[in-house]
Structures are given as structure tokens and as C-alpha cells.
Amino acid sequence: MLNEVRFVPDELVIEWADGEQSGFYALWLRDHCQMSASRHSANGQRLINVSDFPESLSIGQVNRLSEDRLEVVFEPDGHRSIFEAQWLRRHCYTLNEPWDDRSESAKTLWQADCFSGGLVRTDYDEYGHSREVRRDCLQSVQTLGFALLGNVPCESGAVLDVIRSFGFVRETNYGELFDVRSVVDPNNLAFSNLGLGCHADNPYRDPVPTVQLLHCLASSTEGGDSILVDGFRAAAILREEAPEDFELLTGHYLNYRFQDASTDLRSRVPMIELDDRGRITKVRYNNRSIDTILLPPAVIKPFYRAYRHYARILERPELKLTFRLNPGDLMVFDNTRIMHARTGYQAGGERHLQGAYADLDGLYSTLAVLQRETRPAAIGRAS
Ligand SMILES: [Fe+2]
The missing domain is CATH 3.60.130.10 (Clavaminate synthase-like)
Incomplete structure (x- = not known):
């Protein structure tokens, strides 16, 4: 599913196996962290607030844990977020339309x-x-x-x-x-x-x-x-x-x-x-x-x-x-x-x-x- 993964301090870029590409702004990634420190384990609601993050938040390191999993290490606090590739593809703002059942x-x-x-x-x-x-x-x-x-x-x-x-x-x-x-x-x-x-x-x-x-x-x-x-x-x-x-x-x-x-x-x-x-x-x-x-x-x-x-x-x-x-x-x-x-x-x-x-x-x-x-x-x- 993942082809190429690269990053600059404020953006993660994924080239998918089917040729599509997604970009993830660092602050967006941190705000969408799925780890138990960031989301309530029972209801999935955020435990974090966007105003909690430092102004200088950036991506320090990206590790490919497996074919379909990535670990992103944020700077300056060293927070680690693990993302499933399938989740990233399904939720990226580059390829997905906002939910809409009214218009x-x-x-x-x-x-x-x-x-x-x-x-x-x-x-x-x-x-x-x-x-x-x-x-x-x-x-x-x-x-x-x-x-x-x-x-x-x-x-x-x-x-x-x-x-x-x-x-x-x-x-x-x-x-x-x-x-x-x-x-x-x-x-x-x-x-x-x-x-x-x-x-x-x-x-x-x-x-x-x-x-x-x-x-x-x-x-x-x-x-x-x-x-x-x-x-x-x-x-x-x-x-x-x-x-x-x-x-x-x-x-x-x-x-x-x-x-x-x-x-x-x-x-x-x-x-x-x-x-x-x-x-x-x-x-x-x-x-x-x-x-x-x-x-x-x-x-x-x-x-x-x-x-x-x-x-x-x-x-x-x-x-x-x-x-x-x-x-x-x-x-x-x-x-x-x-x-x-x-x-x-x-x-x-x-x-x-x-x-x-x-x-x-x-x-x-x-x-x-x-x-x-x-x-x-x-x-x-x-x-
Ligand atoms: Fe009426």
C-alpha cells in the first residue's frame, strides 16, 4: 500500500502504490494522533487540544514499522504516533471529500x-x-x-x-x-x-x-x-x-x-x-x-x-x-x-x-x- 514515504519538518508525504499522493501537515498529524495518550480508548474522542501543541511542532523522524504501519516522532516533545497506512489513506485531506449528507x-x-x-x-x-x-x-x-x-x-x-x-x-x-x-x-x-x-x-x-x-x-x-x-x-x-x-x-x-x-x-x-x-x-x-x-x-x-x-x-x-x-x-x-x-x-x-x-x-x-x-x-x- 505504501510506496514511498518522505518528510520535511512540517509535512509528511506518502506516495501510494496506486500512484496517488497524500500530504499530511505536521500539526494535522499530531492533532489526529490515534494513540491512547491522545484518544480515549472507549469512545475515540480526543484527549488533546490543538492549543496544547508547541508553536514549533514539527516532524523529527518517520519510521516504517512494517509494510502498513508508520511511526512519526514529533519535535520538540518527542511524542510518538503510530499510524496504520489504511487509516492515513482513508482520512487524508488530499484524497477524501468532507462528509456531507445535507447538500x-x-x-x-x-x-x-x-x-x-x-x-x-x-x-x-x-x-x-x-x-x-x-x-x-x-x-x-x-x-x-x-x-x-x-x-x-x-x-x-x-x-x-x-x-x-x-x-x-x-x-x-x-x-x-x-x-x-x-x-x-x-x-x-x-x-x-x-x-x-x-x-x-x-x-x-x-x-x-x-x-x-x-x-x-x-x-x-x-x-x-x-x-x-x-x-x-x-x-x-x-x-x-x-x-x-x-x-x-x-x-x-x-x-x-x-x-x-x-x-x-x-x-x-x-x-x-x-x-x-x-x-x-x-x-x-x-x-x-x-x-x-x-x-x-x-x-x-x-x-x-x-x-x-x-x-x-x-x-x-x-x-x-x-x-x-x-x-x-x-x-x-x-x-x-x-x-x-x-x-x-x-x-x-x-x-x-x-x-x-x-x-x-x-x-x-x-x-x-x-x-x-x-x-x-x-x-x-x-x-
Ligand atoms: Fe405546511
Whole structure:
């Protein structure tokens, strides 16, 4: 695996047998020391702090202990670190990308015709009994941004049991769960029978709930169909059609706000959020919840052009995945990516959904453990 190993005082350089090359800055190596003096033996967490190292830290000596092991001796303190070659290859910053499960790079962006073969509803009983089924369902939330469960018992509160199967309930001023059906004088349009345009929930919260679930308990109305739109896909289209509009929505922060008699929630965030590599990580589109738009005078006009452009992309029929939630159906979706909407419905008949919020960190953690547990034995970790 190791071909040639050389060092200068502040860098170790490895030429690998396959022709690749990795560089390791001395301070990085010391900070990533895997020895028991540097890492807790039970949990692997660092026992050292970067500020503990001397300013003059350097590599004094490198010894090849075997084909696949290196000992690095640091100066001036003489600390010895042994590194496995495989570990160095798997973790070097020259050849490995940072871990990322949130940005557009980790997702499969979609539009409606990607599901022309029909939507898969995972049977809730199978979900409860099979780790593989659970894994695939949660994996779908990670890559597509949503998953559908079928045959979830039509009982009040069942949505909370679904959340507890992968994470933790995020309680809000709406309670642990909220009922979506027509009420007189609703404090939120969601609780009326009006159609709702594409939106993400609760952009006025900081942090925003990153997972939403909607469980259908009754559905006998005319209309009231559900619509999902991939907000990342819509943002990617915006970037393609008008990079300057994309820049306006990523570069300017807005206030979002919700208030009623007992609540006043506010946030200040961009409509489209990017990570440090310029990749889309979150979208927040909710025309009902944007507070007064206060931007520099010179930006107002172009901002409205960009805002309308994005709004119109979100309304394009080819992006809208429309389907009916039947009693027992439950959709779980990434509220930082997937916009949801519904068509209006008549007052006759009954439409009753129960919704609740959770977070992606719990869901992704459960998914990662399920992937670890269900990984076929023959497939090892990439070196
Ligand atoms: Fe909503």
C-alpha cells in the first residue's frame, strides 16, 4: 500500500502504490494522533487540544514499522504516533471529500415524472419488523427528501410512534402534534379548507424543524390532494436559468415571522442557503411567513425579480408530484428541502391529517446505524 514515504519538518508525504499522493501537515498529524495518550480508548474522542501543541511542532523522524504501519516522532516533545497506512489513506485531506449528507451533492434531485411508475408506500407493519425495510425508507428521506408509509393505524397520536421509530418529537407552540382540518377562525391558513401553495413549514423558527410528518386519518372530501416539490431541484433550475437571481436569494437574508395571541416567532435567514462550497443545503419558501421585506433600496427591484422567478419555478406543473393521501397513509419529508402544498377542498366530507415535527439529525443517525448493521459482510469500507 505504501510506496514511498518522505518528510520535511512540517509535512509528511506518502506516495501510494496506486500512484496517488497524500500530504499530511505536521500539526494535522499530531492533532489526529490515534494513540491512547491522545484518544480515549472507549469512545475515540480526543484527549488533546490543538492549543496544547508547541508553536514549533514539527516532524523529527518517520519510521516504517512494517509494510502498513508508520511511526512519526514529533519535535520538540518527542511524542510518538503510530499510524496504520489504511487509516492515513482513508482520512487524508488530499484524497477524501468532507462528509456531507445535507447538500444537493448527497441527494437525488427529482421532478414529477421521475415517479411515473407510481409511488411506493412502505407497509408500516413491515417497516416495524424489518431493519432493511426501515433502512430503505429512511434512506429515501435522505436521498429523495421524502418517504411514504401505508397502513399506519388510523389512531390519534400514531404519527408520534412513527417519529419515535427513528428520532425525537420536536414539540412546538402547536403542541407535540397538530391537527390539520378546517376550523372556524384558524390561526394559520393550514387549518382552513383553502388550497395552500408550495411552502416549507415554520421558516420563522430558529432552528427550523427539519423533518415533517403528515398522517392521514380521514379523507372523504372532494379535493385536498397533496403536492410535493423538490425545492433543491427548483433552486438548481433557478441557478441554471438566471445565476444572478440565484445569487440574490442566497445572498440576502429575510425576516420570517409568525404571531398569534400567545406566540411571536422570528428568524433571519436566506431563502436559499448554501454551504461553504456553494452547494444548496436548505430552502425556505413560505409566502405566508415572510415578514416585511427590508433590503437595501438598490436590491429591492432585482430581489423581487428573483423571488418571483423562484416562485414561478415552484409552481411549474412538471415539478409537482401530486397524489392523494388515503387514511393510513403517512408522509415523512425533509422540511429543509421539500416544499409541500395541497389543493383546496369542499366543506362537505372529512379531511383530517395529524402532523408533527422531528429532526434530521435523529433520522440520519438511525439510518447510519441501520446501514452499519445491515451492510453485507462481503463489502468492506473503501480504503
Ligand atoms: Fe405546511
